[in-house]
Amino acid sequence: MTTSTTTYEVVIGIEVHAQLLTRSKMFCSCSKDYFGTPVNSHVCPVCLALPGVMPVINRQAVEYTIMTGLALNCTIPQQAKFDRKNYHYPDLMKGYQISQYDLPLCENGWLEVDLDGETKRIGVTRVHLEEDTARSMHRTNAAGEDYSLIDVNRSGVPLMEVVSEPDVRSGKEARLYVTKLQQILRYLGVSQANLEEGNMRCEPNISLRPVGRDEFGSKVELKNLASFRAVERGVNFEIERQTALLESGRPVEHETRGWRDDIGETVSQRGKEMAEDYRYFPEPDLPLLAIAPEYVEELRAKLPELPDAKRERFVREYGLSAYDANLLTVDGEWAGYYEAAVDIDPGESDRRAARAKTIANWMLQDFAQVVNAQDVAFVGSEESISVRVPPAHLNQLVQLIEAETVSTTGAKSVFAEMLSSGKPPQQVVDEQGLTQISGADEIGAVVDDVIAANPDAVADYRGGKETALQFLVGQVMRQTRGRAKPDVVATLLTERLRS
Numbered sequence: 001m002t003t004s005t006t007t008y009e010v011v012i013g014i015e016v017h018a019q020l021l022t023r024s025k026m027f028c029s030c031s032k033d034y035f036g037t038p039v040n041s042h043v044c045p046v047c048l049a050l051p052g053v054m055p056v057i058n059r060q061a062v063e064y065t066i067m068t069g070l071a072l073n074c075t076i077p078q079q080a081k082f083d084r085k086n087y088h089y090p091d092l093m094k095g096y097q098i099s100q101y102d103l104p105l106c107e108n109g110w111l112e113v114d115l116d117g118e119t120k121r122i123g124v125t126r127v128h129l130e131e132d133t134a135r136s137m138h139r140t141n142a143a144g145e146d147y148s149l150i151d152v153n154r155s156g157v158p159l160m161e162v163v164s165e166p167d168v169r170s171g172k173e174a175r176l177y178v179t180k181l182q183q184i185l186r187y188l189g190v191s192q193a194n195l196e197e198g199n200m201r202c203e204p205n206i207s208l209r210p211v212g213r214d215e216f217g218s219k220v221e222l223k224n225l226a227s228f229r230a231v232e233r234g235v236n237f238e239i240e241r242q243t244a245l246l247e248s249g250r251p252v253e254h255e256t257r258g259w260r261d262d263i264g265e266t267v268s269q270r271g272k273e274m275a276e277d278y279r280y281f282p283e284p285d286l287p288l289l290a291i292a293p294e295y296v297e298e299l300r301a302k303l304p305e306l307p308d309a310k311r312e313r314f315v316r317e318y319g320l321s322a323y324d325a326n327l328l329t330v331d332g333e334w335a336g337y338y339e340a341a342v343d344i345d346p347g348e349s350d351r352r353a354a355r356a357k358t359i360a361n362w363m364l365q366d367f368a369q370v371v372n373a374q375d376v377a378f379v380g381s382e383e384s385i386s387v388r389v390p391p392a393h394l395n396q397l398v399q400l401i402e403a404e405t406v407s408t409t410g411a412k413s414v415f416a417e418m419l420s421s422g423k424p425p426q427q428v429v430d431e432q433g434l435t436q437i438s439g440a441d442e443i444g445a446v447v448d449d450v451i452a453a454n455p456d457a458v459a460d461y462r463g464g465k466e467t468a469l470q471f472l473v474g475q476v477m478r479q480t481r482g483r484a485k486p487d488v489v490a491t492l493l494t495e496r497l498r499s
C-alpha cells in the first residue's frame, strides 16, 4: 500500500450542523433549551406535527445564519426559500424536514486554515437553515425484546448547516477546518458548537480518485465524530480503507459509515439505497424570504472582530509572535482578558511591549497550567480563574516584578495565593512578607550559612565543577523562600567562593 498511495487523490467535503443559540425553536415558541430536562417537556402542537398547525420563522435564527455567512465571506442572495425535504424516519415528526434546497441564505464563501505555516483556503458552498429532528432512544425490556422511545424535545431546534467545497485533502485538514469553524461560531456567539455534546455535528464525505481524473469516486459519508481527534482519525482511517480496496481491485461502496472511537474503525451504517432519496418541494406554509441589502449591512456592522483579524492585530499592536497571538485568540473571552490585563495600565511606551509579552507569558504558562491541573474553567462561574484573578491583578503582579518588589520565583507564590484567595498581589506580598531581598548584607548572611553547611558542593565548585554553583544558589533561594534576588545571590556566592 505504501508504494502507490500517491496515485490516488483524496477528495473531502464536510457538512457541519450546528444548533443555534436562539431562545425558541425554529418554527414555534417552545424553548430550545431542552438539554437535561425531562423527555417530551419542551413540545407544542407545531413541533409535535399535529394536523392544522402553521410554522412561523424564527427571526433570530435567520440573523445568526446570515451573520455566520458574512463571517465565512459568503454572498447573501436577496431571496431565500424554505423547502420540505421528504424522508421517513421515526424521529422525523412531520415525515419531512423543513430545510432549504435551491435558495439558501448564504452561498460562495470560504475560510482559511493554517496548514504547517501555509494558509490554505477552503471553500464554503452554502450555509442554510433547517430544523433538528426528535431523538430515538433504543431500549431492551425484561424479556430481551428491543423497543424504541421518542423524545420530541429536540424536534424543531434551529439547525444551521455549513457545507464545504470538496477542497479538503486529509484528516488533519478536516480537523483544522472544523476547529476553525467552531472558533468562528463561538466568536459570533451563535452556537455552543460543541462536538462532544452533539450541538455541533460533523459529517465529512470522503472519496478517492486516480490523480488527473476529474470525476469523483464513490463517496463515503462519515458520522458519529464526537471530537476533533475523532474527525482526524476517522477520515484517515477511511482514506486507508478505500486505498486498500482500490488497490486490490475492489470497488468502494457508496454508503454511510459510523466512526467507532473505541475500536478505531468505521463501520457500515446504511447503503446507498437509503441515501439521497430525498424529494424536495417548496414549503407552502412559509413565504419566500426577501433579504434587503440594507438589512445585511446592518448585520455586517454587528459582527465582532473575528479570530484572524484579532490575531493579526495582536501581533501588530502588542508586538507578540504569531504563535503567541494565535494561542491568545483561540477563544474570544480569553483574548478579551488579555487585552484588559494589558490595557488597564500599559506602562510607559518603552515598557509597553515588554509588559504585553510578560502578561502573555503568565497567561500561556501559569494560567494554562492551573486550568489543566485543577480542571477549573477560565470563565463562566464565580470560581473561574478570570474572576479570582481579574485582569487588573495580573497587571499589578507584573508591575511588582518589573519594580523588583518580588522576584520571578516569589511571584509564583504570590500568584498561587491570589488564585486561592482572590486577594490583590500587593496585599499578598505585604501579608506574607514576600518582598524581594536585594541588600548585600541580608543576602550575604544567608550565603555564609549555605557555604558553611555545604562543604562538599563548595569543594566541587573550587575543584572546577561549575554546576555546583547552581546547587548553592538554589539553597539560598530556598532559605529565603524565593525572596532573594537571584543575580545578587550568584554574585555574592562567586565572590566568596573565589576568595
Ligand SMILES: [Zn+2]
Residues within 6 Å of the ligand: 025, 028, 029, 030, 042, 043, 044, 045, 046, 047, 048, 156
Ligand atoms: Zn414547539
